[in-house]
Amino acid sequence: MQNISLTRYLIEEQREDRIGADLRLLIEVVARACKTISVAVGKGALGGVLGEAGSGNIQGEAQKKLDVIANDVLLEANAWGGHLAACASEEMDHCHPIPDVYPRGNYLLLFDPLDGSSNIDVNVSVGTIFSVLRCPEGVTQAADEHFLQPGTEQVSAGYCIYGPSTMLVLTIGNGTHAFTLDREMGSFMLTQREMRVPAATKEFAINMSNQRHWEAPMQDYVRDLLAGETGPRGKNFNMRWIASMVADVHRILTRGGIFIYPWDRKDPTKVGKLRLMYEANPMSLLIEQAGGASSNGRMRMMEIVPTQLHQRVPVFLGSREEVAKATEYHLAHDAKATSAVA
Numbered sequence: 001m002q003n004i005s006l007t008r009y010l011i012e013e014q015r016e017d018r019i020g021a022d023l024r025l026l027i028e029v030v031a032r033a034c035k036t037i038s039v040a041v042g043k044g045a046l047g048g049v050l051g052e053a054g055s056g057n058i059q060g061e062a063q064k065k066l067d068v069i070a071n072d073v074l075l076e077a078n079a080w081g082g083h084l085a086a087c088a089s090e091e092m093d094h095c096h097p098i099p100d101v102y103p104r105g106n107y108l109l110l111f112d113p114l115d116g117s118s119n120i121d122v123n124v125s126v127g128t129i130f131s132v133l134r135c136p137e138g139v140t141q142a143a144d145e146h147f148l149q150p151g152t153e154q155v156s157a158g159y160c161i162y163g164p165s166t167m168l169v170l171t172i173g174n175g176t177h178a179f180t181l182d183r184e185m186g187s188f189m190l191t192q193r194e195m196r197v198p199a200a201t202k203e204f205a206i207n208m209s210n211q212r213h214w215e216a217p218m219q220d221y222v223r224d225l226l227a228g229e230t231g232p233r234g235k236n237f238n239m240r241w242i243a244s245m246v247a248d249v250h251r252i253l254t255r256g257g258i259f260i261y262p263w264d265r266k267d268p269t270k271v272g273k274l275r276l277m278y279e280a281n282p283m284s285l286l287i288e289q290a291g292g293a294s295s296n297g298r299m300r301m302m303e304i305v306p307t308q309l310h311q312r313v314p315v316f317l318g319s320r321e322e323v324a325k326a327t328e329y330h331l332a333h334d335a336k337a338t339s340a341v342a
């Protein structure tokens with residue numbers, strides 16, 4: 001593969017009129033911020049950045065020092081460029097309009113600055129997830145409600161995984177592509193064009209410790225996976241669970257699989273653990289652009305109309321035939337329940 005940097009890839013996409021200068025700048029700025037985060041994460045204990053920050057976020061989660069650092073890096077990097085109207089983050093209660101001292105642009109940026117941060121202290125891969133929406137016409141002071149757009153409205157999405165290598169996986173709506181950070185040059189280099197998720201899989205990713213809390217169709221679906229080749233599915237399945245969404249999704253983009261975080265009864269008030277706007281939707285766009293599928297167990301993820309900035313959602317994403325199968329179990333269960341009532 002030719003030595004194509006992220007900058008060259010974006011310039012070539014702009015030359016083909018697939019993105020404008022502002023979106024190109026936005027992506028370059030986010031990528032540069034991810035390089036800064038990669039350096040901080042890579043220092044580990046030597047950087048004095050491990051452990052708790054001593055604060056909590058709107059999710060009710062204790063923040064890690066690196067959660068706060070990553071959030072601040074992304075806010076600072078995106079403040080002055082003139083390409084954004086506002087940012088929203090897992091780590092902030094409400095959206096953060098670009099300060100009045102800077103020009104504002106037409107995009108809204110959402111991010112989970114450091115997803116999987118519970119893994120940092122045990123040196124497991126973590127990542128930054130981001131999603132880009134257009135700011136609605138005529139809005140000069142963006143507020144939370146302006147972010148409440150379905151995933152189909154995303155103009156770009158991506159993640160940066162801080163693993164053995166640091167990789168940026170990106171879509172601007174023209175396929176999903178992977179860039180590996182050349183640390184000597186400080187550039188993201190295109191290392192995989194057009195990632196493709198195999199349609200079928202024999203590998204599922206789920207936290208099995210929650211099994212007793214799942215609803216019936218989820219119990220039935222996983223029971224049949226575990227029954228293997230002598231069961232209804234007629235094949236044996238393998239399981240992986242890294243408990244870092246970016247790492248699990250990266251594996252699925254690379255070799256297929258299905259990632260599931262279903263609704264469970266542990267906290268019936270929560271419809272899921274993962275957040276729609278800056279986890280499920282960006283990952284769904286990346287997966288769909290790579291030929292995969294993503295649902296909440298009953299409908300296409302990216303068609304969900306959001307009602308809250310931090311709303312949670314059940315997630316089924318990956319190999320499209322497996323996502324369809326899991327969704328089928330849920331819809332069949334609902335149809336039976338409906339006919340029983342009728």
Ligand code: P6P
Pocket residue numbers: 115116117118207243244245246273274
């Ligand atoms: P559990 C990390 O905290 C995260 O938000 C995702 O990255 C990950 O897939 C999930 O939660 C892990 O959840 O309940 O298995 O720890």
